[in-house]
Amino acid sequence: MTLRRLLAAVAAPLLGSAALILATLPGASAAAATSCAKASLTLVHPGQLTVATDAPAYPPYFENNKPANGQGFESAVAYAVAGQLGFSSSQVKWTVEPFNNSYTPGPKPFDFDINEISITAARAKAVDFSTPYFNNPQALVTVKGSKFAHVTSLAALRGAVIGVQEGTTSLTAVNSEIKPTKQVQVFNNSNDVVNALRAGIVQVIVVDLATGFYLTSGEIPHGIVVGQFNAPGGDNWGLLLTKDSKLTACVDQAMAKIRSNGTLASITKRWMQSGAGVPVLK
Protein backbone atom coordinates (compact mmCIF):
# COMPACT_ATOMS: atom_id res chain seq x y z
CA MET A 1 0.00 0.00 0.00
CA THR A 2 1.49 3.33 -1.03
CA LEU A 3 1.47 6.25 1.35
CA ARG A 4 -1.09 8.09 -0.75
CA ARG A 5 -3.44 5.11 -0.72
CA LEU A 6 -2.99 4.72 3.00
CA LEU A 7 -3.85 8.38 3.54
CA ALA A 8 -6.90 8.03 1.32
CA ALA A 9 -8.03 4.95 3.20
CA VAL A 10 -7.77 6.75 6.53
CA ALA A 11 -9.20 10.02 5.25
CA ALA A 12 -12.29 8.60 3.57
CA PRO A 13 -14.09 7.41 6.71
CA LEU A 14 -13.05 10.60 8.48
CA LEU A 15 -14.56 12.73 5.73
CA GLY A 16 -17.60 10.48 5.71
CA SER A 17 -18.23 10.94 9.39
CA ALA A 18 -17.63 14.66 9.01
CA ALA A 19 -20.35 14.74 6.37
CA LEU A 20 -22.63 12.77 8.67
CA ILE A 21 -22.07 15.26 11.48
CA LEU A 22 -22.75 18.13 9.11
CA ALA A 23 -25.95 16.44 7.94
CA THR A 24 -27.21 16.13 11.50
CA LEU A 25 -26.63 19.81 12.20
CA PRO A 26 -29.91 21.79 12.35
CA GLY A 27 -28.91 24.00 9.43
CA ALA A 28 -28.35 21.02 7.10
CA SER A 29 -31.69 19.37 7.77
CA ALA A 30 -33.47 21.51 5.20
CA ALA A 31 -31.43 19.92 2.42
CA ALA A 32 -32.06 16.42 3.77
CA ALA A 33 -35.81 17.00 3.90
CA THR A 34 -36.10 17.00 0.11
CA SER A 35 -35.93 13.22 -0.25
CA CYS A 36 -34.19 13.38 -3.62
CA ALA A 37 -31.06 15.07 -2.33
CA LYS A 38 -28.15 12.99 -3.49
CA ALA A 39 -27.04 12.10 0.04
CA SER A 40 -30.43 10.69 0.97
CA LEU A 41 -30.89 8.45 -2.06
CA THR A 42 -31.06 4.72 -1.42
CA LEU A 43 -28.40 3.29 -3.70
CA VAL A 44 -27.07 -0.17 -4.45
CA HIS A 45 -23.53 1.10 -3.94
CA PRO A 46 -23.30 4.23 -1.80
CA GLY A 47 -21.86 7.29 -3.51
CA GLN A 48 -22.33 6.01 -7.04
CA LEU A 49 -25.23 5.56 -9.43
CA THR A 50 -25.18 2.01 -10.79
CA VAL A 51 -26.82 1.90 -14.21
CA ALA A 52 -27.45 -1.33 -16.11
CA THR A 53 -27.90 -2.29 -19.73
CA ASP A 54 -27.53 -5.48 -21.75
CA ALA A 55 -24.38 -6.51 -23.62
CA PRO A 56 -23.68 -6.05 -26.45
CA ALA A 57 -25.14 -2.53 -26.38
CA TYR A 58 -26.26 -1.54 -29.86
CA PRO A 59 -26.35 1.79 -31.71
CA PRO A 60 -28.10 4.15 -31.86
CA TYR A 61 -28.68 3.60 -28.13
CA PHE A 62 -25.01 3.07 -27.32
CA GLU A 63 -21.91 3.59 -29.41
CA ASN A 64 -18.99 1.16 -29.75
CA ASN A 65 -20.59 -1.13 -27.16
CA LYS A 66 -19.31 1.23 -24.44
CA PRO A 67 -22.20 2.57 -22.34
CA ALA A 68 -19.79 4.66 -20.25
CA ASN A 69 -18.71 6.89 -23.14
CA GLY A 70 -21.87 9.03 -22.97
CA GLN A 71 -22.44 8.49 -26.69
CA GLY A 72 -25.67 7.10 -28.03
CA PHE A 73 -29.27 7.87 -27.09
CA GLU A 74 -29.71 5.80 -23.96
CA SER A 75 -26.25 6.50 -22.65
CA ALA A 76 -26.96 10.24 -23.00
CA VAL A 77 -30.36 9.86 -21.30
CA ALA A 78 -28.78 7.92 -18.42
CA TYR A 79 -26.14 10.61 -17.87
CA ALA A 80 -28.74 13.38 -18.11
CA VAL A 81 -30.88 11.68 -15.43
CA ALA A 82 -27.78 11.05 -13.32
CA GLY A 83 -26.82 14.72 -13.65
CA GLN A 84 -30.25 15.79 -12.38
CA LEU A 85 -29.87 13.45 -9.42
CA GLY A 86 -26.56 15.14 -8.61
CA PHE A 87 -24.06 12.60 -9.91
CA SER A 88 -21.01 13.54 -11.91
CA SER A 89 -20.15 11.40 -14.94
CA SER A 90 -17.41 9.63 -13.02
CA GLN A 91 -19.89 8.64 -10.30
CA VAL A 92 -22.00 6.74 -12.81
CA LYS A 93 -20.96 3.06 -12.94
CA TRP A 94 -22.29 0.72 -15.62
CA THR A 95 -23.13 -2.91 -15.12
CA VAL A 96 -24.32 -5.60 -17.52
CA GLU A 97 -27.86 -6.88 -16.99
CA PRO A 98 -29.28 -9.30 -19.57
CA PHE A 99 -32.88 -8.38 -20.35
CA ASN A 100 -34.19 -11.75 -19.13
CA ASN A 101 -32.59 -11.17 -15.73
CA SER A 102 -33.81 -7.62 -15.33
CA TYR A 103 -37.13 -8.62 -13.81
CA THR A 104 -35.95 -11.26 -11.32
CA PRO A 105 -37.70 -10.81 -8.00
CA GLY A 106 -35.87 -9.28 -5.09
CA PRO A 107 -33.18 -6.64 -4.85
CA LYS A 108 -31.46 -5.80 -8.09
CA PRO A 109 -27.74 -5.16 -8.66
CA PHE A 110 -28.44 -1.76 -10.26
CA ASP A 111 -30.16 1.50 -9.42
CA PHE A 112 -31.88 1.65 -12.78
CA ASP A 113 -31.74 -0.31 -16.03
CA ILE A 114 -31.94 1.43 -19.41
CA ASN A 115 -32.34 -1.12 -22.18
CA GLU A 116 -35.13 -0.14 -24.61
CA ILE A 117 -37.63 -1.71 -22.23
CA SER A 118 -41.27 -1.13 -23.11
CA ILE A 119 -43.64 -0.19 -20.33
CA THR A 120 -46.66 -2.50 -20.01
CA ALA A 121 -49.20 -2.88 -17.23
CA ALA A 122 -48.32 -6.58 -16.76
CA ARG A 123 -44.64 -5.81 -16.38
CA ALA A 124 -45.35 -2.96 -13.98
CA LYS A 125 -46.69 -5.53 -11.53
CA ALA A 126 -43.17 -6.98 -11.17
CA VAL A 127 -40.95 -3.91 -11.49
CA ASP A 128 -41.09 -0.12 -11.31
CA PHE A 129 -40.87 1.97 -14.45
CA SER A 130 -39.95 5.61 -14.74
CA THR A 131 -42.10 7.86 -16.86
CA PRO A 132 -41.28 7.21 -20.53
CA TYR A 133 -38.24 8.79 -22.17
CA PHE A 134 -39.09 7.66 -25.68
CA ASN A 135 -41.99 6.54 -27.80
CA ASN A 136 -41.04 4.16 -30.54
CA PRO A 137 -43.36 2.73 -33.18
CA GLN A 138 -42.69 -0.64 -34.85
CA ALA A 139 -40.91 -0.77 -38.20
CA LEU A 140 -41.15 -3.31 -41.02
CA VAL A 141 -37.75 -4.04 -42.52
CA THR A 142 -36.95 -6.12 -45.58
CA VAL A 143 -34.43 -6.14 -48.43
CA LYS A 144 -34.70 -4.48 -51.84
CA GLY A 145 -36.24 -6.81 -54.39
CA SER A 146 -38.32 -8.64 -51.80
CA LYS A 147 -41.94 -9.16 -52.78
CA PHE A 148 -42.83 -7.29 -49.60
CA ALA A 149 -40.66 -4.27 -50.40
CA HIS A 150 -43.55 -2.15 -51.68
CA VAL A 151 -46.49 -3.12 -49.53
CA THR A 152 -48.86 -0.30 -48.60
CA SER A 153 -51.00 -2.04 -45.99
CA LEU A 154 -50.49 -4.39 -43.07
CA ALA A 155 -52.95 -6.82 -44.65
CA ALA A 156 -50.50 -7.35 -47.51
CA LEU A 157 -48.03 -8.80 -45.01
CA ARG A 158 -50.28 -11.55 -43.69
CA GLY A 159 -48.63 -14.22 -45.84
CA ALA A 160 -45.06 -13.18 -44.98
CA VAL A 161 -42.66 -15.16 -42.80
CA ILE A 162 -41.90 -12.54 -40.16
CA GLY A 163 -38.96 -12.53 -37.74
CA VAL A 164 -38.77 -10.70 -34.41
CA GLN A 165 -36.51 -10.59 -31.38
CA GLU A 166 -37.52 -12.49 -28.26
CA GLY A 167 -38.63 -10.35 -25.32
CA THR A 168 -39.59 -7.39 -27.49
CA THR A 169 -43.06 -5.97 -27.89
CA SER A 170 -42.70 -6.52 -31.65
CA LEU A 171 -44.14 -10.05 -31.40
CA THR A 172 -47.30 -8.81 -29.70
CA ALA A 173 -47.57 -5.98 -32.22
CA VAL A 174 -47.23 -8.38 -35.17
CA ASN A 175 -49.74 -10.86 -33.79
CA SER A 176 -52.33 -8.23 -32.98
CA GLU A 177 -51.91 -5.88 -35.96
CA ILE A 178 -50.78 -8.09 -38.87
CA LYS A 179 -52.17 -11.48 -37.76
CA PRO A 180 -49.78 -13.43 -40.00
CA THR A 181 -50.87 -16.81 -41.34
CA LYS A 182 -47.37 -18.31 -40.88
CA GLN A 183 -45.90 -18.63 -37.41
CA VAL A 184 -43.69 -15.71 -36.42
CA GLN A 185 -40.03 -16.75 -36.05
CA VAL A 186 -38.53 -15.61 -32.75
CA PHE A 187 -34.79 -15.09 -32.24
CA ASN A 188 -32.57 -14.56 -29.21
CA ASN A 189 -31.09 -11.21 -30.18
CA SER A 190 -31.19 -8.62 -32.91
CA ASN A 191 -28.08 -10.04 -34.63
CA ASP A 192 -29.88 -13.32 -35.15
CA VAL A 193 -32.94 -11.50 -36.49
CA VAL A 194 -30.72 -9.70 -38.99
CA ASN A 195 -28.94 -12.91 -40.01
CA ALA A 196 -32.26 -14.66 -40.48
CA LEU A 197 -33.34 -11.94 -42.90
CA ARG A 198 -30.04 -12.08 -44.76
CA ALA A 199 -30.17 -15.86 -44.98
CA GLY A 200 -33.74 -15.76 -46.27
CA ILE A 201 -35.08 -17.69 -43.29
CA VAL A 202 -37.58 -14.86 -42.81
CA GLN A 203 -38.92 -12.41 -45.39
CA VAL A 204 -39.66 -9.42 -43.21
CA ILE A 205 -38.43 -8.44 -39.77
CA VAL A 206 -40.22 -6.24 -37.29
CA VAL A 207 -38.12 -4.12 -34.94
CA ASP A 208 -38.63 -0.75 -33.31
CA LEU A 209 -38.29 2.13 -35.76
CA ALA A 210 -35.02 3.47 -34.37
CA THR A 211 -33.42 0.04 -34.65
CA GLY A 212 -34.90 -0.25 -38.16
CA PHE A 213 -33.11 2.92 -39.24
CA TYR A 214 -29.85 1.69 -37.78
CA LEU A 215 -30.10 -1.76 -39.37
CA THR A 216 -30.89 -0.43 -42.84
CA SER A 217 -28.06 2.10 -42.70
CA GLY A 218 -25.44 -0.63 -42.92
CA GLU A 219 -26.12 -3.81 -40.96
CA ILE A 220 -28.39 -5.23 -43.66
CA PRO A 221 -27.05 -4.69 -47.20
CA HIS A 222 -29.93 -3.40 -49.39
CA GLY A 223 -32.14 -3.25 -46.33
CA ILE A 224 -35.13 -0.91 -46.39
CA VAL A 225 -37.73 0.27 -43.91
CA VAL A 226 -41.02 -0.50 -45.66
CA GLY A 227 -43.24 1.26 -43.18
CA GLN A 228 -44.08 1.85 -39.54
CA PHE A 229 -47.08 0.88 -37.46
CA ASN A 230 -48.20 1.22 -33.89
CA ALA A 231 -48.84 -1.55 -31.42
CA PRO A 232 -52.07 -1.12 -29.46
CA GLY A 233 -51.39 1.34 -26.68
CA GLY A 234 -48.18 2.51 -28.33
CA ASP A 235 -44.71 1.55 -27.22
CA ASN A 236 -43.17 3.69 -24.51
CA TRP A 237 -39.74 3.03 -23.08
CA GLY A 238 -38.99 3.59 -19.42
CA LEU A 239 -36.15 3.09 -16.99
CA LEU A 240 -36.59 -0.14 -15.04
CA LEU A 241 -36.19 -0.14 -11.25
CA THR A 242 -36.77 -2.57 -8.41
CA LYS A 243 -40.46 -2.86 -7.52
CA ASP A 244 -41.42 -0.13 -5.03
CA SER A 245 -37.92 1.34 -5.17
CA LYS A 246 -37.47 4.53 -3.18
CA LEU A 247 -35.53 5.85 -6.17
CA THR A 248 -38.43 5.73 -8.65
CA ALA A 249 -40.00 9.01 -7.56
CA CYS A 250 -36.62 10.78 -7.73
CA VAL A 251 -35.86 9.34 -11.17
CA ASP A 252 -39.28 10.56 -12.31
CA GLN A 253 -38.49 14.01 -10.97
CA ALA A 254 -35.20 14.00 -12.86
CA MET A 255 -36.98 12.78 -15.99
CA ALA A 256 -39.58 15.54 -15.71
CA LYS A 257 -36.77 18.07 -15.39
CA ILE A 258 -34.85 16.97 -18.48
CA ARG A 259 -38.13 16.87 -20.37
CA SER A 260 -39.16 20.40 -19.39
CA ASN A 261 -35.74 21.99 -19.90
CA GLY A 262 -35.37 20.56 -23.40
CA THR A 263 -32.44 18.23 -22.65
CA LEU A 264 -34.37 15.09 -23.58
CA ALA A 265 -35.60 16.63 -26.82
CA SER A 266 -32.10 17.64 -27.88
CA ILE A 267 -30.67 14.21 -26.98
CA THR A 268 -33.47 12.58 -28.98
CA LYS A 269 -32.83 14.92 -31.89
CA ARG A 270 -29.12 14.21 -31.86
CA TRP A 271 -29.29 10.40 -31.75
CA MET A 272 -32.64 9.31 -33.11
CA GLN A 273 -33.66 9.73 -36.72
CA SER A 274 -37.12 11.20 -37.21
CA GLY A 275 -39.70 8.73 -38.45
CA ALA A 276 -41.67 11.42 -40.31
CA GLY A 277 -40.54 10.15 -43.73
CA VAL A 278 -41.65 6.57 -43.20
CA PRO A 279 -45.21 5.69 -44.31
CA VAL A 280 -47.54 4.62 -41.52
CA LEU A 281 -49.20 1.32 -42.50
CA LYS A 282 -52.62 0.33 -41.29
Add this chain to the structure above:
Amino acid sequence: MTTTRAQRQQARRRQARRSVAISAASTAIVVAGIATAIVLSPGWRTIREFFFSWHYFKQVLPSLIDAFWLDVRLFLIVEAIVLALGLAIALVRTLRSPVLFPLRLACTLFVDVMRGVPLLILLYLIGFGVPLLGFKFLPTNEAILGGAALAMCYSAYVSEVFRAGIESIHPSQGAAALALGLTRGQALRDVVVPQAVRRVAPPLLNDFISLTKDVALVSILGPQEMVRVAQIFADYHFNYTPFVAAAAIYLVVTLPLIRIVDLQRRRALRRQSTLAFM
Protein backbone atom coordinates in the same frame (compact mmCIF):
# COMPACT_ATOMS: atom_id res chain seq x y z
CA MET B 1 -34.22 -75.83 17.02
CA THR B 2 -34.42 -75.64 13.27
CA THR B 3 -36.33 -72.91 11.50
CA THR B 4 -38.71 -73.96 8.79
CA ARG B 5 -38.72 -72.46 5.32
CA ALA B 6 -42.10 -70.84 6.05
CA GLN B 7 -40.74 -69.20 9.18
CA ARG B 8 -37.75 -67.85 7.30
CA GLN B 9 -39.98 -66.37 4.63
CA GLN B 10 -42.23 -64.82 7.21
CA ALA B 11 -39.28 -63.22 8.98
CA ARG B 12 -37.99 -61.87 5.69
CA ARG B 13 -41.38 -60.36 4.84
CA ARG B 14 -41.58 -58.75 8.29
CA GLN B 15 -38.16 -57.26 7.76
CA ALA B 16 -39.14 -55.97 4.33
CA ARG B 17 -42.32 -54.37 5.68
CA ARG B 18 -40.35 -52.76 8.47
CA SER B 19 -37.76 -51.26 6.13
CA VAL B 20 -40.48 -49.93 3.80
CA ALA B 21 -42.18 -48.28 6.77
CA ILE B 22 -38.93 -46.74 7.99
CA SER B 23 -37.97 -45.43 4.55
CA ALA B 24 -41.47 -44.00 4.03
CA ALA B 25 -41.34 -42.23 7.39
CA SER B 26 -37.86 -40.81 6.83
CA THR B 27 -38.84 -39.63 3.33
CA ALA B 28 -41.97 -37.96 4.68
CA ILE B 29 -39.97 -36.16 7.37
CA VAL B 30 -37.33 -34.93 4.91
CA VAL B 31 -39.88 -33.78 2.31
CA ALA B 32 -42.06 -32.09 4.94
CA GLY B 33 -38.96 -30.41 6.39
CA ILE B 34 -37.84 -29.00 3.03
CA ALA B 35 -41.39 -27.91 2.14
CA THR B 36 -41.82 -26.18 5.50
CA ALA B 37 -38.45 -24.45 5.15
CA ILE B 38 -39.41 -23.14 1.71
CA VAL B 39 -42.88 -22.00 2.75
CA LEU B 40 -41.54 -20.34 5.91
CA SER B 41 -38.66 -18.64 4.06
CA PRO B 42 -38.79 -14.84 4.09
CA GLY B 43 -39.05 -14.79 0.29
CA TRP B 44 -41.79 -17.39 -0.06
CA ARG B 45 -44.54 -14.94 -0.99
CA THR B 46 -42.39 -13.46 -3.74
CA ILE B 47 -41.37 -16.91 -4.96
CA ARG B 48 -44.95 -18.07 -5.06
CA GLU B 49 -45.96 -15.01 -7.04
CA PHE B 50 -43.08 -15.21 -9.53
CA PHE B 51 -42.74 -18.97 -10.01
CA PHE B 52 -45.97 -20.58 -8.87
CA SER B 53 -48.70 -18.19 -9.92
CA TRP B 54 -51.81 -20.29 -10.51
CA HIS B 55 -53.32 -17.42 -12.49
CA TYR B 56 -50.47 -17.43 -15.06
CA PHE B 57 -50.16 -21.23 -14.96
CA LYS B 58 -53.74 -21.68 -16.14
CA GLN B 59 -53.29 -18.97 -18.74
CA VAL B 60 -50.10 -20.33 -20.30
CA LEU B 61 -50.62 -24.12 -20.12
CA PRO B 62 -52.72 -24.60 -23.30
CA SER B 63 -50.26 -22.68 -25.48
CA LEU B 64 -47.35 -24.64 -23.97
CA ILE B 65 -48.99 -27.96 -24.75
CA ASP B 66 -49.65 -26.77 -28.32
CA ALA B 67 -46.01 -25.79 -28.72
CA PHE B 68 -44.81 -29.04 -27.14
CA TRP B 69 -46.16 -30.95 -30.15
CA LEU B 70 -43.26 -29.51 -32.19
CA ASP B 71 -40.78 -30.78 -29.58
CA VAL B 72 -42.37 -34.22 -29.57
CA ARG B 73 -42.22 -34.54 -33.36
CA LEU B 74 -38.65 -33.28 -33.33
CA PHE B 75 -37.29 -35.64 -30.69
CA LEU B 76 -39.07 -38.70 -32.09
CA ILE B 77 -37.85 -38.14 -35.66
CA VAL B 78 -34.35 -37.11 -34.57
CA GLU B 79 -34.07 -40.13 -32.26
CA ALA B 80 -34.93 -42.50 -35.13
CA ILE B 81 -32.24 -40.91 -37.30
CA VAL B 82 -29.75 -40.92 -34.43
CA LEU B 83 -30.20 -44.65 -33.73
CA ALA B 84 -29.74 -45.59 -37.39
CA LEU B 85 -26.83 -43.23 -38.04
CA GLY B 86 -25.15 -43.98 -34.71
CA LEU B 87 -25.24 -47.74 -35.31
CA ALA B 88 -23.98 -47.30 -38.87
CA ILE B 89 -21.01 -45.21 -37.70
CA ALA B 90 -20.22 -47.68 -34.93
CA LEU B 91 -20.26 -50.59 -37.39
CA VAL B 92 -18.01 -48.76 -39.86
CA ARG B 93 -15.55 -48.06 -37.08
CA THR B 94 -15.35 -51.76 -36.15
CA LEU B 95 -14.49 -52.80 -39.70
CA ARG B 96 -10.84 -53.77 -40.16
CA SER B 97 -10.48 -53.91 -43.95
CA PRO B 98 -7.65 -51.60 -45.14
CA VAL B 99 -9.65 -50.60 -48.26
CA LEU B 100 -12.23 -48.96 -46.04
CA PHE B 101 -9.68 -46.84 -44.21
CA PRO B 102 -10.92 -43.49 -45.69
CA LEU B 103 -14.46 -44.29 -44.56
CA ARG B 104 -13.24 -45.19 -41.08
CA LEU B 105 -11.19 -42.01 -40.94
CA ALA B 106 -14.21 -39.93 -42.00
CA CYS B 107 -16.37 -41.52 -39.30
CA THR B 108 -13.71 -41.02 -36.63
CA LEU B 109 -13.30 -37.37 -37.63
CA PHE B 110 -17.08 -36.85 -37.63
CA VAL B 111 -17.46 -38.34 -34.16
CA ASP B 112 -14.52 -36.36 -32.76
CA VAL B 113 -15.62 -33.02 -34.19
CA MET B 114 -19.31 -33.45 -33.33
CA ARG B 115 -18.49 -34.37 -29.76
CA GLY B 116 -15.99 -31.53 -29.48
CA VAL B 117 -18.21 -28.69 -30.72
CA PRO B 118 -20.82 -27.14 -28.43
CA LEU B 119 -24.30 -28.02 -29.69
CA LEU B 120 -25.33 -24.36 -29.62
CA ILE B 121 -22.58 -23.42 -32.06
CA LEU B 122 -23.40 -26.36 -34.31
CA LEU B 123 -27.02 -25.20 -34.39
CA TYR B 124 -25.98 -21.71 -35.47
CA LEU B 125 -23.58 -23.03 -38.12
CA ILE B 126 -26.16 -25.34 -39.67
CA GLY B 127 -29.21 -23.14 -39.09
CA PHE B 128 -27.82 -19.89 -40.44
CA GLY B 129 -25.05 -21.28 -42.64
CA VAL B 130 -26.90 -23.82 -44.79
CA PRO B 131 -29.57 -21.38 -46.09
CA LEU B 132 -26.80 -18.94 -47.01
CA LEU B 133 -25.29 -21.56 -49.34
CA GLY B 134 -28.25 -20.82 -51.61
CA PHE B 135 -28.73 -24.37 -52.92
CA LYS B 136 -32.36 -24.89 -53.87
CA PHE B 137 -32.41 -28.57 -52.88
CA LEU B 138 -31.35 -27.90 -49.29
CA PRO B 139 -34.08 -27.18 -46.75
CA THR B 140 -34.48 -23.69 -45.33
CA ASN B 141 -37.06 -24.75 -42.76
CA GLU B 142 -35.41 -23.99 -39.44
CA ALA B 143 -37.06 -26.84 -37.55
CA ILE B 144 -35.60 -29.29 -40.10
CA LEU B 145 -32.14 -27.67 -40.04
CA GLY B 146 -32.15 -27.59 -36.24
CA GLY B 147 -33.22 -31.23 -36.19
CA ALA B 148 -30.35 -32.07 -38.56
CA ALA B 149 -27.84 -30.39 -36.25
CA LEU B 150 -29.23 -32.30 -33.27
CA ALA B 151 -29.11 -35.56 -35.22
CA MET B 152 -25.46 -34.97 -36.14
CA CYS B 153 -24.44 -34.22 -32.57
CA TYR B 154 -26.35 -37.08 -30.98
CA SER B 155 -25.32 -39.62 -33.64
CA ALA B 156 -21.73 -39.05 -32.60
CA TYR B 157 -22.46 -39.78 -28.94
CA VAL B 158 -24.75 -42.70 -29.68
CA SER B 159 -22.23 -44.26 -32.08
CA GLU B 160 -19.76 -44.35 -29.20
CA VAL B 161 -22.34 -46.07 -27.01
CA PHE B 162 -22.95 -48.67 -29.74
CA ARG B 163 -19.21 -49.12 -30.26
CA ALA B 164 -18.68 -49.72 -26.55
CA GLY B 165 -21.49 -52.28 -26.66
CA ILE B 166 -20.03 -54.08 -29.66
CA GLU B 167 -16.57 -54.13 -28.12
CA SER B 168 -17.95 -55.48 -24.84
CA ILE B 169 -19.14 -58.67 -26.54
CA HIS B 170 -16.49 -61.30 -25.95
CA PRO B 171 -14.45 -62.10 -29.12
CA SER B 172 -15.30 -65.77 -28.64
CA GLN B 173 -18.86 -64.99 -29.70
CA GLY B 174 -17.70 -63.74 -33.09
CA ALA B 175 -15.21 -66.57 -33.40
CA ALA B 176 -17.87 -69.16 -32.59
CA ALA B 177 -20.21 -67.64 -35.19
CA LEU B 178 -17.46 -67.80 -37.83
CA ALA B 179 -16.68 -71.39 -36.81
CA LEU B 180 -20.33 -72.26 -37.39
CA GLY B 181 -19.90 -71.10 -40.97
CA LEU B 182 -21.48 -67.63 -40.72
CA THR B 183 -19.94 -64.84 -42.78
CA ARG B 184 -18.45 -61.82 -40.98
CA GLY B 185 -21.54 -59.81 -41.89
CA GLN B 186 -23.90 -62.45 -40.61
CA ALA B 187 -21.89 -62.86 -37.40
CA LEU B 188 -22.11 -59.14 -36.80
CA ARG B 189 -25.80 -58.91 -37.65
CA ASP B 190 -27.10 -62.06 -35.97
CA VAL B 191 -24.73 -62.62 -33.08
CA VAL B 192 -22.73 -59.58 -32.00
CA VAL B 193 -25.04 -56.61 -32.62
CA PRO B 194 -28.18 -58.08 -30.98
CA GLN B 195 -26.23 -58.82 -27.80
CA ALA B 196 -24.52 -55.42 -27.91
CA VAL B 197 -27.77 -53.50 -28.36
CA ARG B 198 -29.33 -55.31 -25.45
CA ARG B 199 -26.40 -54.46 -23.28
CA VAL B 200 -26.38 -50.73 -24.14
CA ALA B 201 -30.15 -50.20 -24.04
CA PRO B 202 -30.02 -48.26 -20.72
CA PRO B 203 -27.38 -45.74 -21.87
CA LEU B 204 -29.23 -45.35 -25.18
CA LEU B 205 -32.41 -44.48 -23.32
CA ASN B 206 -30.37 -42.10 -21.22
CA ASP B 207 -29.21 -40.27 -24.33
CA PHE B 208 -32.79 -40.18 -25.55
CA ILE B 209 -33.92 -38.47 -22.34
CA SER B 210 -31.16 -35.94 -22.83
CA LEU B 211 -32.29 -35.38 -26.43
CA THR B 212 -35.92 -34.75 -25.44
CA LYS B 213 -34.73 -31.70 -23.53
CA ASP B 214 -32.07 -30.50 -25.97
CA VAL B 215 -34.62 -30.11 -28.79
CA ALA B 216 -35.58 -26.87 -27.01
CA LEU B 217 -32.29 -25.42 -28.31
CA VAL B 218 -33.73 -25.42 -31.82
CA SER B 219 -35.68 -22.34 -30.74
CA ILE B 220 -32.60 -20.15 -31.22
CA LEU B 221 -33.18 -20.59 -34.97
CA GLY B 222 -36.68 -19.13 -34.80
CA PRO B 223 -39.25 -21.93 -34.32
CA GLN B 224 -41.57 -21.38 -31.38
CA GLU B 225 -41.21 -24.61 -29.44
CA MET B 226 -42.39 -24.96 -25.87
CA VAL B 227 -39.50 -23.43 -23.92
CA ARG B 228 -39.47 -20.44 -26.27
CA VAL B 229 -43.21 -19.94 -25.88
CA ALA B 230 -42.68 -20.05 -22.11
CA GLN B 231 -39.87 -17.52 -22.40
CA ILE B 232 -41.96 -15.16 -24.53
CA PHE B 233 -44.78 -15.32 -22.01
CA ALA B 234 -42.36 -14.83 -19.10
CA ASP B 235 -40.70 -11.83 -20.72
CA TYR B 236 -44.03 -10.31 -21.62
CA HIS B 237 -45.54 -10.61 -18.16
CA PHE B 238 -42.30 -10.47 -16.16
CA ASN B 239 -43.22 -13.71 -14.38
CA TYR B 240 -41.40 -17.07 -14.38
CA THR B 241 -44.39 -19.37 -13.87
CA PRO B 242 -44.37 -20.47 -17.56
CA PHE B 243 -40.95 -22.07 -17.01
CA VAL B 244 -42.27 -24.08 -14.08
CA ALA B 245 -45.23 -25.13 -16.22
CA ALA B 246 -42.88 -26.18 -19.05
CA ALA B 247 -40.78 -28.17 -16.58
CA ALA B 248 -43.93 -29.93 -15.37
CA ILE B 249 -44.83 -30.91 -18.94
CA TYR B 250 -41.31 -32.23 -19.48
CA LEU B 251 -41.50 -34.30 -16.30
CA VAL B 252 -44.70 -35.95 -17.51
CA VAL B 253 -42.68 -37.26 -20.47
CA THR B 254 -39.25 -37.83 -18.95
CA LEU B 255 -40.19 -39.41 -15.60
CA PRO B 256 -41.71 -42.54 -17.20
CA LEU B 257 -38.66 -42.76 -19.47
CA ILE B 258 -36.34 -42.49 -16.50
CA ARG B 259 -38.28 -45.26 -14.72
CA ILE B 260 -37.97 -47.44 -17.82
CA VAL B 261 -34.20 -46.95 -17.84
CA ASP B 262 -34.04 -48.04 -14.22
CA LEU B 263 -36.22 -51.08 -14.86
CA GLN B 264 -34.06 -52.05 -17.84
CA ARG B 265 -30.96 -51.81 -15.73
CA ARG B 266 -32.41 -54.05 -13.01
CA ARG B 267 -33.54 -56.56 -15.64
CA ALA B 268 -30.07 -56.66 -17.12
CA LEU B 269 -28.62 -57.25 -13.67
CA ARG B 270 -31.11 -59.99 -12.92
CA ARG B 271 -30.25 -61.65 -16.24
CA GLN B 272 -26.68 -61.79 -15.08
CA SER B 273 -28.06 -63.14 -11.80
CA THR B 274 -26.02 -60.75 -9.73
CA LEU B 275 -29.03 -59.08 -8.18
CA ALA B 276 -29.46 -61.91 -5.71
CA PHE B 277 -26.30 -60.85 -3.90
CA MET B 278 -27.05 -57.12 -3.85
